[in-house]
């Protein structure tokens with residue numbers, strides 16, 4: 510297959526009146542086709558869908574059922590980790606957004622880090638953490654591209670970081686931090702952050718969102734191959750998801766050095782919309798343990814492959830095998 514260079518395209522900005530009209534039309538159940546043809550013929554269908562999704566997200570009208578299921582699932586996963594560790598967890602939420610999930614993790618933790626790249630979301634995150642914990646800011650400092658705000662509340666130590674999660678993970682690794690529970694919940698891909706994340710979990714749990722499945726829907730095989738070299742143009746969504754989950758486990762093999770060997774086990778795979786898995790957000794929950802040797806990691810990876818295939822098949826058929834109920 511020969512890959513083509515993608516051309517940059519210029520976006521036509523939306524003004525406030527257009528945004529209001531779009532929300533009104535959607536609220537009156539106009540179809541996308543009618544909205545496009547009758548009100549916004551100068552735009553594309555993709556631009557209308559995208560704008561509506563962003564506006565709904567901003568107004569928190571987007572995917573309420575999906576959000577509820579995610580909240581329940583996240584709580585189940587952190588409770589499972591807490592139960593197995595039998596002590597407060599050290600937590601990192603790598604793509605924290607405004608902190609909806611992060612705040613629910615705080616009840617199981619004494620030391621927690623939340624990272625967010627977007628400035629507006631970061632302000633919301635700090636505000637929400639301060640409100641929910643009744644805490645106080647004790648430190649606000651910049652280290653290169655990272656802004657760290659430390660919040661103390663009773664016995665909890667919370668750090669909100671504005672910046673790129675990969676940079677934060679590198680810093681935490683160098684400083685010797687090791688985590689019990691890490692959540693990577695990007696809108697797109699977190700594959701570039703995975704190798705470092707595997708290093709900062711010594712014996713713990715990892716939750717991953719496969720946001721890059723949107724790329725498979727858009728047939729961006731070029732970008733997906735960069736994510737995971739096992740993916741090719743002949744694969745459908747089902748095979749692409751299987752490859753991405755296997756690659757997550759394979760990171761345990763790739764993370765190898767003689768002092769830092771890992772085994773990664775898939776505990777659960779969930780589609781946030783069980784009836785339409787191929788249009789939904791899919792999250793995986795993994796356990797990470799130290800491995801005695803590279804050979805053990807490789808043998809474990811071979812065994813884990815069939816479990817991945819079984820759980821991806823369950824997602825495809827809307828079945829759910831949960832590890833914590």
Ligand SMILES: C[S@@+](CC[C@H](N)C(=O)[O-])C[C@H]1O[C@@H](n2cnc3c(N)ncnc32)[C@H](O)[C@@H]1O
Pocket residue numbers: 603604605606607608609610611624625626627630672673674675694695696
């Ligand atoms: C799906 S949202 C997170 C939602 C959040 N986990 C929750 O449950 O409420 C993904 C967030 O990741 C942020 N983000 C994207 N790239 C990032 C990066 N490289 N480092 C840190 N945050 C990033 C985005 O700004 C966005 O707010």
